[in-house]
Amino acid sequence: MTFPTKIAVLLxxxxxxxxxxxxxxxxxxxxAGTQPELLGADYADADGTPYLPMFGQPVxxxxxxxxxxxxxxxxAVQRGLACAVFTEELFKTGNDEDNRAAVRAVASAELNLAxxxxxxxxxxxxxxxxxARLHG
Known part of the structure; x- marks a missing residue:
């Protein structure tokens, strides 16, 4: 099955x-948090135990x-595609507020992206x- 869109992570x-x-x-x-239409339906096993939905296409x-x-x-920024970023500084923070502050403190072109x-x-x-190359 082919998809018209792609979800990609670059590390x-x-x-x-x-x-x-x-x-x-x-x-x-x-x-996932901003594009819920990418999520499939909830999962369940043969016993009826429910599980959370996951992306309906490969990542x-x-x-x-x-x-x-x-x-x-x-x-990505030039083309207007929304992206999620994780900077080197986020390995040293412990909560969402500090994470956002760490990213906000650095200009876009200077982000030390992980x-x-x-x-x-x-x-x-x-x-x-x-x-980039496929992670292997």
């Missing part, structure tokens, strides 16, 4: 495994160096991710 390639997982969890929550995870991440972020998530038309997201 900085020098992050520790726990950081990659943490960043991914945080940035995809921004997509592709990419990686790249700091320059690739900065370029992807700039292209990762980002973006959703949009497939072709647009592919262009934003130019230079």
């Amino acid at each position: 900085r390639d020098d992050l520790a495994v726990w950081q990659r997982l943490n960043v991914t969890a945080f940035v995809v929550s921004g997509i 592709l995870v990419f990686e790249g160096g700091p320059a690739v991440l900065a370029a992807a972020h700039a292209r 990762g980002m998530a973006v959703h949009g038309p497939k072709n647009a997201v592919d262009k934003i991710l130019k230079g």
Whole structure:
């Protein structure tokens, strides 16, 4: 099945495994929280135990160096695609208010990005991710 849109996460390639997982969890929550139409129906097992819905399409995870991440972020902003960002400073904060303050304190072009998530038309997201490679 093909989808007209793409959900993608781009991670900085020098992050520790726990950081990659943490960043991914945080940035995809921004997509899910603002675009609930991307969520499928609730799940249930054979016993009828209910589970929360998840995205109805794949989430592709990419990686790249700091320059690739900065370029992807700039292209997303230029194209007007909303994205979620996770900066290096957020590894040192402990709550949402401090997280938002840490991002607000830095100009867009100067953000020290650890990762980002973006959703949009497939072709647009592919262009934003130019230079990134699938996480492996």
